[in-house]
Amino acid sequence: MDSNGGQKYENMYSCVCIIDKIAENIAYEEFVEGEVFTQLRSTPGEKGGVFRDPERASVLVRKLTKITEVATKSCFVPLRTHTANKENESG
């Protein structure tokens, strides 16, 4: 919600919509697995290899990315571009 205009009532619709659309196209277990691969691919060093190297990782990451993109579009949310965060102090 933060990325789509903040914690507002009207923004809630698109978030719920996206999640519902994702849920229609992928089982929860697979979603969780895909999410772990997606988030942890950036783990530095040899450890991250666990999330980058296996075939299943690429398959699931691609699948989840595609489903999310379709869901985002069909819920009328503009696709995010790779821009640096304004508030760059997260850690």
Place this chain on the structure above:
Amino acid sequence: MTKRIIVMIGVALAVIAPGTSSGNTELMKLMDNPDNWAIWGGDYAGTRYSKLNEINSKNVGDLQVAWTFSTGVLRGHEGGPLVVGDTMYIMTPFPNKVFAIDLNDQTIIWRYEPKQDPDTIPVMCCDTVARGLAYADGKIFLQQADTHLVALNAKTGKMIWRIKNGDPKKGSTNTNAPVVIKDKVLTGISGGEFGVRGFLAAYNISDGSLAWKGFSVGPDKDTLIDPIKTTHLGKPVGKSSGTNTWKGDQWKIGGGTTWGWYTYDPDLNLVYYGTGNPSTWNPVVRPGDNRWSMTIFARDLDTGKAKWLYQMTPHDEWDYDGINEMILADIKVKGKNRKVLVHFDRNGFGYTLDRVTGELLVAEKFDPSVNWATHVNMKTGRPAVVAKYSTHATGQDTNTKNVCPAALGSKDQQPAAFSPKTGLFYVPTNHLCMDYEPFEVEYVAGQPYVGATLSMFPAGRVTGDGTTNLGNFIAWDASAGKIVWSLPERFSVWSGALATAGDIVFYGTLEGYLKAVDAKTGKELYKFKTPSGIIGNVNTWKHDGKQYIGVLSGIGGWAGIGMAAGLTGDTDGLGAVGAYKALDNYTQLGGVLTVFALPD
């Protein structure tokens, strides 16, 4: 109230007799009371077993979240909370903040944030994790990433002393939890990927002065190894054992770092720990056994002198660091009562040794996919290496395929648990194999000295059993060297286990589930999805008559890592930062401690 009184007596003793072994006495009293979780392993033996049984196999299904605490720090949250009386102490990954939390109302009593050189980050090989704090003598001991070891006043968070344990400019960093024994605080060093020469150091808790330092490799005067008295499988090691299996002066950058856990037997006065890989990863350029890398050490606490050693992986060719925890237990082996040390090595073998003499009793594979060696020769202690998986034999710039386990090992640092009630060990494991290709590298201080490229995949691809799981959680019989039960996990299990008198075992998963399983059968009794993946250790304590379970979630490689590290270029951070830069729009989430209890 009793625990408060105990704490107060302990503090009072420390005031009356500073510099004596009061730290030990006080800490041992705290550890004896299961209401506390006063040391990383719950006790000196590293069993990670709690006598608390309010939460048990019958009611664990009713467990609920009692409260949570966000650390506000991204990256991998390893280790776990310490609980001493009414206070909890938590440490975060870099920048290594420390929080003291009042358990009566979950308010922060004090916080401490060290100023650390951000240049430390790039020399940490595998995310800027930290594995927790030590408590003793009214002090909290903080081992910072930049190698500073700091003693803080446990009541106020004020610094009492600070010393430097290494030099990040030369690649030394720290990730380990320190341990206090008697009047000394023990710590090791990380940086095997940078050619750092490992050591275990003991500092005096009163002022931080160095008591002794025993190197893993080098001349006898550095290693504190006695050519006659120190033994390897019962035989004296002889002169210069830390240099004579190295080519020339390669031992100087020989690795053998000590970034794992340290355990202690008060009756024998021995400290146990393991050493890491020899540098470089490329085995072709460092012929010989590379002693004493990949070795279990037993050192006298007072002098640091090595009593016995056992090298598990002579001349490492796969990065199977030997740093995993040494769990001390008294069990029957072949019908005889034994004081043993049990160790689940990265190399895939579960070892049971007599911890008095260092005699090798059991060495069996704790993951059926392990293939780099067929078995361990029980007389010589040497693994029987399979030629086609020897990255040295296949040679430089040749890809050695389908080696199991992968370089991460069948198990990494995440500590296992031992239940004296079931007699079983509960082990979080990896189930991965790899292709490994060594290449030539030059050593430059402070630069990575790796010299191998590798790629990892599910072990099922090699065993051909059609499985894709990347991990297992197993129960192990250390007398027989056999798996009792094994639960397949989608991902490697990188969380430390906890066993309790309630006949349950807890562990966390990379998806973020905290799971409780039946200690006897492995049957899943409870799971709850915490906000992020778990690589922390599950700990338990009692406050105001109620048992709690706590675990940190938050993992390295978390999507926001690029922002956390201050990286901006799209090619920084192994190319991943660019791709995930947008993800910080989603969240500012940091690591979270989730605390569970039964409903009233």
